[in-house]
Amino acid sequence: MGTPLGDFIxxxxxxxxxxxxxxxxxxRRRSPGxxxxxxxxxxxxxxxxxxxxxxGRDRNPSVPVVNALADALSLDPAERGHLRYLAKITGGECIAHTRPSPPRREVRGNVLxxxxxxxxGIAVVSNRLGDVLARSSGFESVTSGTGLLDTERPNLTRYVFTDPRARAFFADWDAIADEQAFDLWLGPSIENSEWLSTELATVAGPDxxxxxxxxxxxxxxxLRLRxxxxxxxxxxxxxxELPTDDQQLVVFLAADEQTAQAVEQLRHRPGGRLRAIS
Structure with a gap:
């Protein structure tokens, strides 16, 4: 049985x-690369x-070995960070098997x-699973009518892969789908994301x-939104990043004047107020 570390390498x-x-x-080689x-x-x-x-038969390579593999593969900084993270969680898989538990949904008062x-402005507090935990009125304005916030507990990852409206909303849907799938590896633990991965694998399939x-x-x-x-x-x-909470605060800024004007127009449409979901 393979491991995330072995699969990545x-x-x-x-x-x-x-x-x-x-x-x-x-x-000629039997496999590419x-x-x-x-x-x-x-x-x-x-x-x-x-x-x-x-x-996956050796799950605990040393730090020097991991760094040597990163050098040998000519990984960029982001890929090196991912390799080190996979080495950490792969080693942990054979040390402890904790009961799956969902990540915390409470947002600290100072974060709110x-x-x-x-x-x-446009801002949202989320976790690596894609749960929308708190958002500004500006975020509600730019996502109104898309279906993202229609559920009691909105989740961006589930929305991207299961709601047909997401493909119309995200102009670069493939890139966003890659981001959301990748971020599941960055959750607090493998156990935290396993339940969501299992659910999505059933309904979203190979995609x-x-x-x-x-x-x-x-x-x-x-980020291009329609x-x-x-x-x-x-x-x-x-x-x-909010590491003690396993959450993140994301702020969205207009990339050009046309977007700034469009966002201002959307703000004057009927919208909601700041809302924290727990």
Whole structure:
């Protein structure tokens, strides 16, 4: 049985052309990408040890080995961070099996006060599973009529993969789907996200599971929204991590003057007030 760490290393190895690393073309290969022997040599480990890591038979590689693999794969900073995270949770899987528990939904008072200071801007407090825990009136304005906030406990990940309206709302739906699937790996624990992953795998099918198992670090560029009222919005995202709460505060900023004007028009439509969901 494989592990997230092994899956990621194998996927990255398969995606690399040897020529891009200055390695000679050795003819036909049984699988695409970098040979296991070449990666092992670049990382300074044995082929047998690398095989054990990729197949999940060694779940606790040392920090130097993880760093050597990152160097050998020429990972960028975001991918290196993901590799280290996967090494951490993969090692934890064989140490303890805790009972699945949902992440906390309460938003601290000081975080809510900060959110109010951002009014009438566009901001939301969420967790890595996509639960919308608190939002500003500006966030409600730009998502009104999309179906995202229609449920008692709105969840962006579930909305992206199960609500047909999401494909119309997100101009770059594929990129957003990649982001939401990737973020499930960044939850407080594997147990926290397992229940949601299982649910989505059933209703969303391969569209979700393929993204979840690719371990591709998303670029998170400009967010383009097609609002039902007509205007297309281009928003920049600034994220404030709240590590003690396993939550994040995301602020959305207009990327151009046209978006700023469209957001102002949406604010004058009937909207809601700041709301915290617990």
């Amino acid at each position: 194998r996927a990255k190895r398969d995606s690399i052309q040897p020529e891009s690393l200055g390695l000679p073309d050795r003819g 970098l040979r296991r022997s070449d990666l092992a040599a670049r990382a300074g480990v044995s082929v047998e040890y690398l095989t054990r890591i990729e197949q 006060r900060t959110l109010r200071l951002l009014e009438p 979700f599971t393929r993204r979840l198992n690719r371990h591709v670090v998303p670029p998170r560029g400009v 609002h039902p009222a007509g205007p297309e919005l281009r928003l920049l995202r600034e994220t404030l």
